[in-house]
Amino acid sequence: SLKFKSSGINAEYGEFYSYSSAHQSTLAMVIAETILPPRFLSLITQIIITMNLFWFQEQTVRASLPLGGSTAETQSAKETEVLVALSLGISINILELISLFVGYTIFSHGTGMFSTACHVAGSITLAFVLLESLSVTTLWYSFALTCVLPGLVELTTVIVIARIQGGR
Numbered sequence: 001s002l003k004f005k006s007s008g009i010n011a012e013y014g015e016f017y018s019y020s021s022a023h024q025s026t027l028a029m030v031i032a033e034t035i036l037p038p039r040f041l042s043l044i045t046q047i048i049i050t051m052n053l054f055w056f057q058e059q060t061v062r063a064s065l066p067l068g069g070s071t072a073e074t075q076s077a078k079e080t081e082v083l084v085a086l087s088l089g090i091s092i093n094i095l096e097l098i099s100l101f102v103g104y105t106i107f108s109h110g111t112g113m114f115s116t117a118c119h120v121a122g123s124i125t126l127a128f129v130l131l132e133s134l135s136v137t138t139l140w141y142s143f144a145l146t147c148v149l150p151g152l153v154e155l156t157t158v159i160v161i162a163r164i165q166g167g168r
Helices: 021-055 057-064 074-103 110-131 136-166
Strands: none
Touching: 021 057, 021 074, 021 110, 021 136, 057 074, 057 136, 074 136, 110 136
């Protein structure tokens, strides 16, 4: 068994372990390389499902209309509401994708994990909206929790990193 002393020396093998800044940067690269692909894939998946919802938005509109019948005004209002929700969702996700490509938040591991979790949940929710023809209310909740929230976290992280880099 390996025995390590508090000084970082392996007593059995006579090796010295130091955690220099080079090791820490290597560790940061490994973590970034581990988080980055799932983050990118979950974001792209949510964008693709949202684009699919554009093609099938009439199902969401029909699911949002009252059962007793609806007027042309009600239907037009629901169509506009669905269109606005989907447009805002794609816009925020594309801005987050651009921020990811620029690279400000690649080494922000907390932001990466949060974004990945939100976009995976968003992809699942939007898939249910698409497959089950759920109402526009579900679309708005999904939009708020899985597009706006990670978008705000991303924006905050970019602002903080830009201010830190600007102070150098």
